[in-house]
Amino acid sequence: MKHFWRTALLVALGGLLPASDAWSARETVRIGVVAGGDAAPIERWTPTADYLERLLPQYDFAFSALTEDELRERLSGSALEFALTDPGLYVQLAYAYDLAAVATRRAPTVAGPQAHLAAAIVVRANRDDIVRLADLEGRSLAAVHAPFGSFHLAWRELQRAGIHPFRDLTQIALERVPAAALLRDLLRGAVDAVALPADTLDRLQRKGVVAPDALRLLEPQPATPEFPFPRTTPLYPEWALAAAAHAPSTLVDAVRDALLAMPADHPAARAGGYAGWAPAVSYEPVVELFRDLRLGPYRDNPILAHARDNWFLLLFAVLALVALIAVAIEMLHMNRRVAEAMRGGRRAREQMQLFASAVEQTADAVMITDPRGVIEYVNPAFTRVTGYAPEEVHGRTPAILKSGQHDVRFYQRLWDTITRGEVYRDEIINRRKDGTLYIEQKSIMALRDANGRISHFVAAGRDITEQRRAEEEAHLRRDQLAHTARVNIIGEMAASIAHEISQPLTAIINYAQGSMRRLRSGKAEPERLLGVFEQIVAQAQRVADAVVMLRRFVARRKAQRVAADVNALIRQVVALANSETRGRGISIVLELAENLPPALVDDVQIEQVVLNLLRNGAEALASADAPQRELRVRTARADDGSIEVAISDSGPGLPPQLAAKLFEPFFTTKPDGVGLGLAISRSIIENHGGRIWVTPNPERGVTFRFTIPVETQTHEQ
Amino acid sequence: MNNDATVFVVDDDAAVRDSLRWMIESAGLKVETYASAEEFLAAYDPERPGCLVLDMRMPGMGGIALQKHLASRNIDLAIIFITAHASVPTAVHAMRAGAVDFIPKPFSEEALLDRITQCIEEARRRHARKLERAGLAARFALLTPREHEILQDVVAGKPNKVIAAERGISQKTVEAHRAKMMQKLQARSLADLMRMVLPRHDLREKP
Numbered sequence: 001m002k003h004f005w006r007t008a009l010l011v012a013l014g015g016l017l018p019a020s021d022a023w024s025a026r027e028t029v030r031i032g033v034v035a036g037g038d039a040a041p042i043e044r045w046t047p048t049a050d051y052l053e054r055l056l057p058q059y060d061f062a063f064s065a066l067t068e069d070e071l072r073e074r075l076s077g078s079a080l081e082f083a084l085t086d087p088g089l090y091v092q093l094a095y096a097y098d099l100a101a102v103a104t105r106r107a108p109t110v111a112g113p114q115a116h117l118a119a120a121i122v123v124r125a126n127r128d129d130i131v132r133l134a135d136l137e138g139r140s141l142a143a144v145h146a147p148f149g150s151f152h153l154a155w156r157e158l159q160r161a162g163i164h165p166f167r168d169l170t171q172i173a174l175e176r177v178p179a180a181a182l183l184r185d186l187l188r189g190a191v192d193a194v195a196l197p198a199d200t201l202d203r204l205q206r207k208g209v210v211a212p213d214a215l216r217l218l219e220p221q222p223a224t225p226e227f228p229f230p231r232t233t234p235l236y237p238e239w240a241l242a243a244a245a246h247a248p249s250t251l252v253d254a255v256r257d258a259l260l261a262m263p264a265d266h267p268a269a270r271a272g273g274y275a276g277w278a279p280a281v282s283y284e285p286v287v288e289l290f291r292d293l294r295l296g297p298y299r300d301n302p303i304l305a306h307a308r309d310n311w312f313l314l315l316f317a318v319l320a321l322v323a324l325i326a327v328a329i330e331m332l333h334m335n336r337r338v339a340e341a342m343r344g345g346r347r348a349r350e351q352m353q354l355f356a357s358a359v360e361q362t363a364d365a366v367m368i369t370d371p372r373g374v375i376e377y378v379n380p381a382f383t384r385v386t387g388y389a390p391e392e393v394h395g396r397t398p399a400i401l402k403s404g405q406h407d408v409r410f411y412q413r414l415w416d417t418i419t420r421g422e423v424y425r426d427e428i429i430n431r432r433k434d435g436t437l438y439i440e441q442k443s444i445m446a447l448r449d450a451n452g453r454i455s456h457f458v459a460a461g462r463d464i465t466e467q468r469r470a471e472e473e474a475h476l477r478r479d480q481l482a483h484t485a486r487v488n489i490i491g492e493m494a495a496s497i498a499h500e501i502s503q504p505l506t507a508i509i510n511y512a513q514g515s516m517r518r519l520r521s522g523k524a525e526p527e528r529l530l531g532v533f534e535q536i537v538a539q540a541q542r543v544a545d546a547v548v549m550l551r552r553f554v555a556r557r558k559a560q561r562v563a564a565d566v567n568a569l570i571r572q573v574v575a576l577a578n579s580e581t582r583g584r585g586i587s588i589v590l591e592l593a594e595n596l597p598p599a600l601v602d603d604v605q606i607e608q609v610v611l612n613l614l615r616n617g618a619e620a621l622a623s624a625d626a627p628q629r630e631l632r633v634r635t636a637r638a639d640d641g642s643i644e645v646a647i648s649d650s651g652p653g654l655p656p657q658l659a660a661k662l663f664e665p666f667f668t669t670k671p672d673g674v675g676l677g678l679a680i681s682r683s684i685i686e687n688h689g690g691r692i693w694v695t696p697n698p699e700r701g702v703t704f705r706f707t708i709p710v711e712t713q714t715h716e717q
Numbered sequence: 718m719n720n721d722a723t724v725f726v727v728d729d730d731a732a733v734r735d736s737l738r739w740m741i742e743s744a745g746l747k748v749e750t751y752a753s754a755e756e757f758l759a760a761y762d763p764e765r766p767g768c769l770v771l772d773m774r775m776p777g778m779g780g781i782a783l784q785k786h787l788a789s790r791n792i793d794l795a796i797i798f799i800t801a802h803a804s805v806p807t808a809v810h811a812m813r814a815g816a817v818d819f820i821p822k823p824f825s826e827e828a829l830l831d832r833i834t835q836c837i838e839e840a841r842r843r844h845a846r847k848l849e850r851a852g853l854a855a856r857f858a859l860l861t862p863r864e865h866e867i868l869q870d871v872v873a874g875k876p877n878k879v880i881a882a883e884r885g886i887s888q889k890t891v892e893a894h895r896a897k898m899m900q901k902l903q904a905r906s907l908a909d910l911m912r913m914v915l916p917r918h919d920l921r922e923k924p
Contacts, residue, residue, distance in 0.1 A: 502822045503730045503732065503733055503822070504732060505822075506733050506736070506799075506822045507730070507732035507733050507736040508736070509736075509824075509825070509826065510733070510736030510737055510739060510740040511740070513740055513743075513826035514736070514739035514740035514741075514742070514743040514826075515739075515743075517740075517743035517744065517826075518743050521743075523743075532739060535732065535735065535736070539732050539736075542732075582729070582774070582775075582776055583774040585775075585776045585777060585779065587776055629776075
């Protein structure tokens with residue numbers, strides 16, 4: 001049956017698309033591999049390059065071995081699209097050059113491919129004097145020398161146990177020798193403890209290099225099914241493939257999908273000394289380690305700057321569907337030769353094998369049914385996600401996954417779509433075998449036979465429950481952070497807001513007392529008094545408006561989306577900002593486009609962004625004796641239909657190298673600033689589906705711009 | 718009563734400006750309002766007596782800058798600063814530079830009107846003194862060099878006899894010059910003369 005559907009799939013797809021002409025223009029993709037680590041020699045990456053070129057024929061992949069300094073130099077000059085580095089260097093480079101992890105290299109271990117690593121700290125079994133890590137005080141420790149090796153992992157655990165390695169250990173030996181040699185030293189008594197990779201320890205024990213009962217693991221962590229090796233330290237991610245900020249997202253997505261589809265035992269993986277790739281795992285543990293040890297970027301600044309939310313995971317989830325399509329396109333591209341191969345070509349059979357194993361290996365749950373919906377095939381990912389083994393679902397229908405969360409019409413629409421021959425894409429809430437619900441990002445398409453009749457349905461799904469939960473948490477955190485920032489802004493503006501309120505109060509008192517004096521002396525003319533009372537009411541209203549605005553800004557509130565007139569939001573904020581800018585002799589000029597459509601936004605958050613940018617501009621103007629102290633706020637309809645807001649100052653401008661860093665958390669040029677304003681502004685705008693950037697003005701100063709799409713419903717449910 | 722003394726209000730906030738006018742006029746004072754320091758400078762005639770009620774923070778030229786500008790032009794106009802940002806250093810700064818008062822907003826009518834009334838009275842006094850000094854200067858200008866010498870001697874307390882001896886002229890001639898000088902200066906007595914001369918001595922010592 002398996003072979004049947006593979007054949008059917010390939011033949012059916014074969015007729016659908018024309019042969020690709022992607023060979024015509026090939027772009028070079030430069031990948032820097034950090035040298036001196038435990039990466040294989042650079043020539044052994046050639047098969048990986050070949051593999052990528054076969055899947056992505058529009059690109060030329062060039063791997064080069066680089067030292068850390070060379071990597072930094074090329075990254076700063078945008079001369080690399082990707083960097084492949086150890087986790088330690090990755091977090092430093094990510095911090096400095098805005099890299100994003102695309103995939104995590106999986107290491108081959110006896111328990112299968114591993115995207116994580118950990119260290120074990122062992123002593124001789126008979127060392128009764130060393131029971132806990134703390135007992136290592138005054139002892140010696142050996143580890144294999146590596147850029148982000150067992151020693152660094154052990155260091156953090158020692159520090160947690162109150163031991164500072166460079167102060168409390170008698171000797172630290174970092175040797176460029178195999179771990180087996182260190183264990184022999186340990187057994188000889190030449191050293192008191194050894195830190196080594198957990199899987200290496202397991203391997204050496206299995207191979208009999210050391211007797212399992214000769215060693216004792218210090219402070220073992222509970223084993224998990226994913227990482228079954230005895231270990232002392234927490235899990236850390238393996239090597240990262242990271243994309244440079246300038247790498248086009250189409251390229252990044254394509255490379256990620258191609259790598260994720262690579263089987264663990266692919267010849268390219270074997271040549272490169274790895275076992276395939278995993279979706280980028282969290283590098284937060286490495287950041288935390290650096291922070292704890294005050295290494296790398298946290299040497300002087302203990303504040304966590306790695307505040308990037310995990311939303312690339314969300315992006316990944318959506319694009320994961322494209323993974324299969326990428327494989328399918330590759331199949332189409334190969335269709336003619338494959339068709340020939342069907343008649344006996346050996347090479348084609350290899351290709352078939354490759355794609356079939358890609359489907360087996362992919363992280364997406366794949367299900368193939370006959371035209372009536374009876375399940376014929378499910379891949380291992382399906383079993384992982386749903387809990388149903390293949391034999392439990394063969395012959396049954398996908399209805400076994402029904403959660404009861406969708407109505408009949410929902411499923412009817414699904415059937416209508418796929419039977420029409422269109423691809424169905426949506427999120428479906430399904431039920432696992434154990435009864436728990438999960439959210440699946442699903443796409444389903446029909447395959448047709450030579451007569452155009454539907455022969456099969458192929459469904460690919462990705463469990464995005466975790467991502468969705470992480471996403472919701474991230475939203476909550478972001479909203480809280482935004483609120484905190486708003487309260488801070490109001491705090492900083494307290495003096496000028498007091499001014500803004502005391503002006504109308506002053507006027508009210510003057511009007512009232514002037515009126516009272518006139519009434520007492522009998523010189524009051526009713527008509528003039530009436531005009532004055534109208535003024536009093538208007539001024540009281542001014543105070544009330546300021547108070548309402550204040551309350552809106554500092555109140556704890558749920559994030560919400562309302563249809564808002566962006567111009568009106570800007571006018572309100574300018575009233576608030578005016579209190580501060582006026583005192584600095586700065587005027588705010590509005591050039592608001594008429595007839596802007598309403599935008600679905602969180603009004604207070606957008607006001608916050610505008611206020612932030614206005615205050616930054618005022619700051620820039622105040623820091624230089626600009627001839628014209630003026631902030632210009634423009635709104636316009638951008639080419640793509642979104643609303644663009646531009647805020648220009650005529651201040652001293654920005655050096656280009658700072659412009660790139662501006663939106664990072666904790667980056668600030670102000671001596672007393674926290675540096676969160678722009679980072680929060682960016683997170684708010686991006687959450688609205690817009691973008692925020694800064695450009696220098698031709699004359700003086702800079703212009704901050706952001707866009708808000710007019711239809712933003714899809715970005716937050 | 719000198720009706721010329723005017724309260725000049727300079728405040729960029731239209732409501733504050735207008736309400737100040739309403740309130741100050743209720744005390745029977747003459748008020749002119751200006752939206753900016755620049756507008757005020759363009760309209761102000763330094764000969765006009767008055768009191769300046771000045772907002773400290775304004776776009777363009779601020780209150781302190783206007784105060785400096787007036788001082789650099791030797792315009793002696795009493796200033797009452799009003800501000801919503803009453804920081805001690807700026808207040809001290811403004812007072813040292815000659816402001817007569819510094820009132821935080823919002824303020825009570827009595828406090829402000831008291832200060833304004835005092836200020837206007839002070840302005841009138843200054844104006845009167847100024848007029849008097851101007852008249853005196855005109856009278857002094859009528860003296861001949863010889864009468865001027867006699868004046869110096871009289872002020873120095875020398876009797877006519879001594880003056881005559883020192884100058885080598887007859888006592889009669891001294892008396893004639895002296896009578897002429899007293900007449901030109903409209904001084905009725907020696908004490909009257911001393912009152913006229915002493916401020917000039919003071920003035921002369923000033924840079």
